[in-house]
Amino acid sequence: MPSFRDLLNQARENVREIDPADAEPLLGQAVFLDVREQDEYDAGILPGTIHIPRGHLESQVESRIPDRQVPIVAYCAAGVRSVFAAETLARLGYTDVVSLAGGFDRWKYEGRPWVTPAVLSNDQRDRYKRHLLMPEVGAAGQQRLLDSKVLLLGAGGLGSPAALYLAAAGVGTLGIIDMDVVDSSNLQRQILHNVDRIGERKVDSAKKSITALNPDVDVVTYDTRLGADNILDVIDGYDVIVDGTDNFPTRYLLNDASLLKRIPVVHGSIFRFEGQVTVFRPYEGPCYRCLLPEPPPPELAPSCAEAGVLGVLPGIIGCLQTVETLKLLLELGDPLVGRLLAYDALEESFRTFKLRRDPHCPTCGDDAPPITIAEYDDLCLPHAVLADGTVTGH
Numbered sequence: 001m002p003s004f005r006d007l008l009n010q011a012r013e014n015v016r017e018i019d020p021a022d023a024e025p026l027l028g029q030a031v032f033l034d035v036r037e038q039d040e041y042d043a044g045i046l047p048g049t050i051h052i053p054r055g056h057l058e059s060q061v062e063s064r065i066p067d068r069q070v071p072i073v074a075y076c077a078a079g080v081r082s083v084f085a086a087e088t089l090a091r092l093g094y095t096d097v098v099s100l101a102g103g104f105d106r107w108k109y110e111g112r113p114w115v116t117p118a119v120l121s122n123d124q125r126d127r128y129k130r131h132l133l134m135p136e137v138g139a140a141g142q143q144r145l146l147d148s149k150v151l152l153l154g155a156g157g158l159g160s161p162a163a164l165y166l167a168a169a170g171v172g173t174l175g176i177i178d179m180d181v182v183d184s185s186n187l188q189r190q191i192l193h194n195v196d197r198i199g200e201r202k203v204d205s206a207k208k209s210i211t212a213l214n215p216d217v218d219v220v221t222y223d224t225r226l227g228a229d230n231i232l233d234v235i236d237g238y239d240v241i242v243d244g245t246d247n248f249p250t251r252y253l254l255n256d257a258s259l260l261k262r263i264p265v266v267h268g269s270i271f272r273f274e275g276q277v278t279v280f281r282p283y284e285g286p287c288y289r290c291l292l293p294e295p296p297p298p299e300l301a302p303s304c305a306e307a308g309v310l311g312v313l314p315g316i317i318g319c320l321q322t323v324e325t326l327k328l329l330l331e332l333g334d335p336l337v338g339r340l341l342a343y344d345a346l347e348e349s350f351r352t353f354k355l356r357r358d359p360h361c362p363t364c365g366d367d368a369p370p371i372t373i374a375e376y377d378d379l380c381l382p383h384a385v386l387a388d389g390t391v392t393g394h
Contacts, residue, residue, distance in 0.1 A: 008080060015086040017101040023073050024112055030071035033061075035085040036104070040077060042119045046107065049117075051139065054081045057088055064135045068093045075100035075107070118143040124216065128170055141330050142170060146216065148329045149173040151235055153226065153254065154244030155206040156180075157314030158268045158321065160192040162242050165322040167210045167217045171329070174210060177222035177234060178202040189311040226250055228375045231257045240325050243267045244318070248295040249376040255280070255288035259364055260371045264328055268321045273310050273345040275317035278336050278355065279324050283364060285337035290358040313345055 002010075026032075032046045035054040045051070052060050054076070065072065072094060074082040082099040089097045100107065108114055120128070120139060124146075131137040131145075148171050152159045155178040166174060180202050182193045197205040203221035210219050222234055226245075235241060235257055243265050245251055251267075258265045258280065265280040267288065280287050320341065327333045340353045359366050 008083065011083045011087045014090065015083050016098045017079070017083070018073065018098040019101050020107045020110055020112055023098075023100055023107075026071065026073060027113070030073050031065055033065070033072050033074045033085070034076075034104075035074055035081050036076050040104075042117065044104070044108065044114050045117050046075065046104070047113055047115055050135065054085055057085055058092070060133070061089065061092065061094075063133060064138075065094075066135075069095055072097045073100055074098070076103045077105055079103040079106070118147075120146075124170070127214075127216075131169070136332055137330060145170045145326070145329060146172040148240075149175065149238045150240050150242060150325060150329075151175040151177070151238040152242045152244060153250070154178055154246070155190070155192055155202040156186065156244060156246070157189040157270065157309070158244035158318040159206070159242070160190045161315045161318035162244065162322045162325070163192055163206055163210055164213060165319060166242075166325065167214045169322075169326060170214065170216055171325075172216065173218045173220060175220040175222065175234075175238060176203050176206050177224065177226055178206070179223055179225050189309065189314050191315070226253070228253060228373045232261065232373060235261055235263060238263060240328050241265045242321050242325055244321075251288055252295075252376045253373070256363060256371050256373055258282060259287060260373070266321045266324045266328070268317045270309055270313050270317050272308060273313065275313055275320075275343045275345075276340055277317055277320045277324065277343075278340045279328070281328075281335070281337045286355045286357040287361060287364040289363045290361045291340070291355055293358075293361075310345055316343060316345070 027047055032049045034041055034045055034049045034051045035057060037053055041051050050064055052064055072089065074085045074089065074097060076082040076085070079100060079102045082103060086097045086099040117139065120142060125132065128142045131142050132139055150166055150171050150173070152163055152174060155163065155176050159176065159178070163174060163176065182197045182200050182202055182205050184198055186193060187195065192209045193202065193205045201223055203223045207219040207221055210217055224230065226234065231253055241254070241258060241263055243251070243254060245254065254265060259282045262282045264282065266277070267280060268277050269275065278291070279285070324335055327335050338355050340355050342351045342353065357364065362368055363371065
């Protein structure tokens with residue numbers, strides 16, 4: 001029976017090894033694959049590393065590194081396990097794999113760059129396991145979500161699914177602003193709440209639901225009306241704002257404040273069987289006023305209390321808003337900047353419309369005056385709303 005040293009020497013005959021001095025220029029170009037155990041990984045890694053313990057390599061590498069032609073530098077602590085890992089990768093069809101001679105220990109001893117990764121707890125690794133398996137997210141992306149702050153305007157129809165799925169995804173801080181109370185008529189669509197909480201403040205009900213779902217999440221509540229006197233303070237420090245508001249004065253106010261603070265807004269709106277989603281990223285795409293320079297007349301924008309809304313519709317639109325929010329936080333894919341996604345439940349169809357930034361927009365245009373935060377109640381008639389409330393969500 002061959003000894004371990006015999007097996008190692010045999011593997012080295014089939015594997016190319018690379019010194020740290022030659023590997024360092026490959027940072028940012030090749031995939032650096034750490035095959036050590038979790039406790040070793042937690043103590044320090046090479047920048048930009050993908051972590052797959054040697055014992056899980058065969059079962060995980062195809063999903064984590066789908067491109068079999070990408071250059072890979074495998075490393076372990078001392079350059080032994082990485083040799084076997086490189087041999088395994090070659091058998092799996094990876095064509096450009098090398099093993100780091102001397103491993104992480106030699107790399108660190110020679111004073112080359114390394115970092116200490118943000119460490120997830122065992123409970124967090126279990127909770128977010130499906131995210132960790134995705135190379136587009138992984139441990140680094142999950143930690144980024146945990147460090148993120150998202151503000152939800154409204155704890156109603158759109159805010160309910162957004163709050164629950166953002167919490168489930170592990171967004172570390174969720175701010176919720178709503179000055180309404182839970183009413184029995186909300187329960188047809190506002191799934192954050194239940195019968196036992198009728199009459200309770202919506203922000204308090206929302207906090208109970210979110211905390212019960214994921215105690216990792218810090219829920220910050222604002223039981224107040226969003227107005228010109230407080231909006232800049234409320235939105236300050238958030239990475240993304242999820243717009244579940246249902247009236248034009250607040251939407252125009254939010255537009256001005258988000259431009260001033262340069263915070264992206266994931267906008268959603270619903271009416272009967274139809275919904276819309278878009279992303280307003282300040283000065284990179286159109287703003288809300290580019291889309292709607294002035295509010296429509298009341299007869300063209302009846303409220304949901306007047307016209308009704310299919311109960312599941314805000315769930316669909318709110319989930320789409322959540323997807324866009326996660327894409328912004330993780331810098332993934334192509335967010336709906338400059339595009340409006342329209343959904344028709346009766347046709348079960350999606351249509352995408354291009355939106356262009358208006359160079360003459362009075363708010364974000366090239367010659368726009370300095371933004372002044374002011375109320376828009378005189379511009380938008382109180383009855384020209386899309387749903388039932390002031391800041392409450394649909």
